[in-house]
Amino acid sequence: MSKRCLLEMKNINKEYFGSKVLKNINITVNEGEIRSLVGENGAGKSTLMNILFGMPLIHNTGGFKGKIFFNGEKVDIKSPWSAMDLGIGMVHQEFMLLPGFSITENIKLNREQTKHNLLSKLFGPKLKSLDFVSMRKDSRFVLDALDLSIDEMLPVAGLPVGYMQFIEIARELDKKYTKLIVFDEPTAVLTEIEAETLIKTMKILAEKGISILFITHRLGEVLKVSDNITVLRDGEVVADLKTKDATVEKLAELMIGKKLGKFSVNHTAQSPFNEDFNKTTLKIEDLKVFMPSEEVKGISLEIKKGEIFGIGGLAGQGKIGIANGVMGIYSSEGRVLKEGKEIKLNDTTSAFNNRLAFVSEDRREVGLLLDHSVELNIVIKAIQHQNKFLRKIGGLRLIDRKNITQYSLKMIKELDIRCRGPKQIVRRLSGGNQQKVCIANAITLEPEILFVSEPTRGIDVGAKKIVLDHLKKLNQELGMTIIMTSSELIELRSICSRIAIIYKGKVAGILSPDASEVEFGLLMAGEKSYQKEIS
Amino acid sequence: MNEKIKRNIIDIKDTLGTVGYPCLIIALFLFFLLFYAAALGLPLTYLLGSIFVRFGMNGILVLAMIPSIKSGIGPNFGLSLGIVCGLVAATLSIEFGMLGFTGFFFAVVVSIILGSIIGYFYGLLLNKVKGQEMTVGTFAGFSTISLMCIFWLIAPYKSYKMIWPYGGEGLRVTITLQNDFGQVLNNWKLFKIFGVSIPTGLLLFFALFCIIMWIFLRTKTGIAMVAAGSNPKYAKASGISVEKSRIIGMVVSTVFGAVGIVVYAQSYGFLQLYTAPLYMPFFAVAAILIGGASIKNASITQALIGTFLFQGLLVVALPVANEVFASNLSEIARAIITNGMILYALTRREAGVE
Amino acid sequence: MKQINITNSKQKNARKIESFQLVSMIKKNIVPILFAILCLVGSIYAKLPLNFLLNDIIIRMARNSFLVISLIIPVIAGLGLNFGIVLGAMAGQMAVVAVTYWEIQGFLGFFLAIVVSTPLAILFGWLTGMLFNRAKGKEMITGLILGFFANGVYQFIFLFLVGTIIPMKNEYMLLSTGVGVRNSVNLKGIHYALDNLLKVKIFGLNFPMAVFLAVAVLCLGIKFLSKTKLGQEFRSVGQNRDISKVMGIQVDKVRIIAIIFSTIFAAWGQLIFLQNIGTLNTYGSHVQVGTFTIAAILIGGATVTRATISQALIGTFLFHTLFIISPLAGKNIFGSAQVGEYFRVFIAYGVIGVSLALYAWQNVGKKLRR
Secondary structure: OOOOEEEEEEEEEEEOOEEEEEEEEEEEEEOOOEEEEEOOOOOOOHHHHHHHHHOOOHOOOOOEEEEEEEEEEEOOOOHHHHHHHHHHEOOOOOOOOOOOEEHHHHHHOOOOOEEEEHHHHHHHHHHEEEEEHHHHHHHHHHHHHHOOOOOOOOEEHHHHHHHHHHHHHHHHOOOOOOOOOEEEEEEOOOHHHHHHHHHHHHHHHHHHEEEEEEEEOOOHHHHHOOOOEEEOOOOOEEEEEEHOOHHHHHHHHHHHOOOOOOOOOOOOHHHOOOOOOOOOHHHHHHEEOOOOOOEEEEEEEEEEEEEEEEEEEOOOOHHHHHHHOOOOOOEEEEEEEEEEEEOOOOHHHHHHHEEEEEEEEOHHHHHHOOEEEHHHHHHHHHHHHHOOOEEEEOOOEEEOOOHHHHHHHHHHHHHOOOOOOOOHHHHOOOOOHHHHHHHHHHHHHOOOOOEEOOOOOOOOHHHHHHHHHHHHHHHHOOOEEEEEEOOOOOHHHHHHEEEEEEEOEEEEEEOOOOOOHHHHHHHHHHHHHHHHHOO | HHHHHHHHHHHHHHHHHHHHHHHHHHHHHHHHHHHHHHHHHHHHHHHHHHHHHHHHHHHHHHHHHHHHHHOOOOOOHHHHHHHHHHHHHHHHHHHOOOOHHHHHHHHHHHHHHHHHHHHHHHHHHHOOOOOOOHHHHHHHHHHHHHHHHHHHHHOOOOOOEEEEOOOOOOOOOEEHHHOOOOOOOHOOOOOOEEOEEOOHHHHHHHHHHHHHHHHHOOOOHHHHHHHHHHHHHHHOOOOOOOHHHHHHHHHHHHHHHHHHHHHHHHHHOOOOOHHHHHHHHHHHHHHHHHHOOOOOOOOEEEEEHHHOOOOHHHHHHHHHHHHHHOOOOHHHHHHHHHHHHHHHHOOOOOOOOO | OOHHHHHHHHHHHHHHHHHHHHHHHHHHHHHHHHHHHHHHHHHHHHHOOOOHHHHHHHHHHHHHHHHHHHHHHHHOOOOOOOOOHHHHHHHHHHHHHHHHHHOOOOHHHHHHHHHHHHHHHHHHHHHHHHHHOOOOOHHHHHHHHHHHHHHHHHHHHHHHEEEEOEOOOOOOOEEEOOOOOOEEEEEEOOOOOHHHHHHEEEOOOEHHHHHHHHHHHHHHHHHHHHEHHHHHHHHHHHOOOHHHHHOOOOOOHHHHHHHHHHHHHHHHHHHHHHHOEEEEOOOOOOOOHHHHHHHHHOOOOHHHHHHHHHHHHHHHHHHHHHHHHHHHHHHHHHOOHHHHHHHHHHHHHHHHHHHHHHHHHHHHHHHHHH
16 A cells, blocks of 8 residues: 655754754655654754744744655645645644633634625725635534534633644645644643543544644554554664554664763762651652642652752653642642651742752753852852852941852852853853753852752753752762753762652652663653553 | 953953843933033033932932842842831831930831831741742732722821821821921031032941941841842752742842832932822842842842932933923923833843743 | 522622622723712712703813824834823924815814825824834833924924925915924914804704714724724734744834834824814914823823723723812812822823833733742
């Protein structure tokens, strides 16, 4: 059964400010084929889709290299509109629906049927009247094709989330010339039943001859619905296989990869000479954190004093929420005890007072005051919470500039922060050096427990090692307990003594850094827990 | 070598960024006007003296913008609230029969008290309307002025110096301060240099408040406020209460507004009630923007430069315009410069923002 | 016993539903209802004969409704309350000065003023729209400041350019120096030009039907517009700019068109206003246009994100009733008409301030929930 090739993306290369995000990607989709695109976060899936969709982000950052062929012809996709014109549709994670409009109006957005009237003949086509009768007819037709009995004139605003996706599909279907629909993590927000219906719908669409590109990390669904699978890792295509040749374990292993060369697994992360070796320093009981897109739904962990504890998992599964919840950045419920004493939740000051500190995953937005000096960024938390770097003059507490500069110079030397001096504005520093400033910021508080989230995100390889080494040094020399959250399994495995994998807001399992890639992959993709529920 | 040149260029760009192109343009225009005025034979000594007076009398009102902008609220378009506090304080000072310096300091102290209270509540209001502080502030100011108009009419003031002579009830629109605390600061230790009168007391008082602001921005609370305004997410992650910082910012701003109008009135020699203060916040906003500030950041230097340039322009433009055109141009020029400056600041494309 | 209990509870439920509907209706329209009560109380204190009051209201409604309705389209297109309609009013005034200068009278003069003001209004609207596009999210404050700025430019043109660069010579219209337009210009040429076209007397009250017809045509026009492709684009952009953009709608262009419409209607509305008043207060007639029309539509129940024709009309009615009775009520309650005058200005500013505060407060809530 030879199907015609519909889409071919050939030798796609993309760089963002010097770092290569996509390396020689080749991917094809045939007519009527359902192809899944799997990979960890940061593997390049979203970038590839942004290129396919002609998103301005791509053009504003230097474009891309490579060719795209659609229906046998080379195409130049300059905007989302031209992608749509070709017949490429997208069902987004964040719904592109206008809540104040009815289902019909959303399906027909910017493609409404119109009729001429007196004024439009005089003043132009924009004044043509909307032909609601034909619009409703078309919408009804397409909704019926998807087996949806909902009233097409209902406003989208009140509808349950599950319906939104179908309305987006209806919209793509209504464009009679749609040939390819890209589904971007569609089941992330759906219930099990809604996900089943969606998968069924995808098969219906494929039977009609519409090709589907299904982006997901839910390996079970991949096996259920797709014809072929492409696996991305670190910006490269590592596998292109037929679904019948794939298993969950195989996919998990391909996603994680076997790269152990660069960082050696280091077991001396815990100092064996530390007397409090096995004592629990932080106990988290049934923590729930309401962080949008990284919700934690009940996590219990026991962190040992002096260890480097890793928290991993795929994006959106909740690993980032843990540190944010404990430190009071996002609202949370549950109990956190430090050495037996309960820490007040939703109160950042309380966390600081209990000698906890944290380096945020969002370096630029949360971690730094970009328009202020390096020295101010380093000392500000200590000023606010520990009254350090202040001089008392006549009853007022003023900042002690000299002291601050001296201390900052010390930090700059210790962490090798490349800057022109402590007074330089942080915005001008490179990503790696900005990260070091964040770390310095947290260390100045002299915490006993340090949460670090995504410590080496966006940093080049050389700087990565320095940052990780410094964390190790803090742990070994100062006995600081470090809880490191990261999407890069490699770095977790290189310095942590234990790694917890978070899936769907809960702990899927805790592994030793020596555990196999397959085990990690299964926990991260939720397959192991899934199987547990079955048995 | 290239690296060094690149760094120097970045430095120059940074400095220009602090000061801003409008500032340079207006500064050049002002100097041009001064030379032109001299060429026309206008009394430069008198003009310069006038500039110093107006610089000192408007300065504190402009300083009031700093805590507001730095705390993240943006320019304080509701400065009228502070101004009203100051006016009430001044009227009370006259009502209680205080004269000279006593009257002045009494007014200042009462305005600080009133300003703190009103500033606190205003801060609470602005915390609930994040994103629309400028518009809400403007109309809070306008409404307050209108409400105060009613107050001035029906409040039970008794001092003959202030009430309508024939009606008996309600305060006059303009009240002279000749016999109270008019000019007390200006005339204190007044001296002439090269024929230019320097209002020492006034400038010293202004300098005092500059120092107060400087110190405030260096206290623990001040730093917390600056952080909260610079990046609220960062502040929250650092355990700083953004809400509390904004309220503190408004309290300081309102207090400076209240004291500012007292200083302004004493220099002007008249207390102007009713609708006179309606547009004063806009002049203060424009002044600090001219000095190079933006909606997101402002410094004391910018307040000083801006006030000097703005007032300088107004002082010099009028007589020059009189020679060249007809009168009335000063009012129009003021409206165009003030609002043009604010429009420019509102429509600037900040780096990376849409 | 049981049966009676059942019917009782049925009745109770029925009454509960009814009262719930009534309560929610009151909640939805709380602002106009409150103001209606205020007007009623004020009217009683004003002790104005009903006949006189009604006549005055009819006159004011006729001359102001057009202006208030011109605010609707920008609200639909997501630009909020268009404080920039002042520029439309200025366009109208420039046209009326021209027509008076050329001494064209009667309805012809009025119609010519409409024709002349339109290209000016399009230009001003276009500039305003461009400015708004550069200040997305801050349109309202930008419009407010733009109004002040434009007023400065307007004064400059009328005081310094008329008679010099703009060659006009007329001792009745210009100042004695020959440069600059007088503070007040008599519009006797076009006074009542539109009003007199069709005057109807019902129950002893005078109705300038031509004006009401013009307002009715505008209402129909807006209703028609909202059912066209352009209207749909207004509504899309008003809901979500980003989604509209991705879907291929030219967001910036649509916003500018919305403002242009608003400015044109404001220009025509100001002309209707002036032909009724009969005198142009050269430097003052347009200044409060923004504040008063916006306060009016808000009193009618509109918000920054939603405005309908009925809200505009009801709001105009209530606002102007309040306007008429305030000084009189003030005199009778406080012994000073002045108090009443300040009170109505306070209400205008206060209503706008509160609406803006509510709008911001709701948006903060939205962001948190997401």
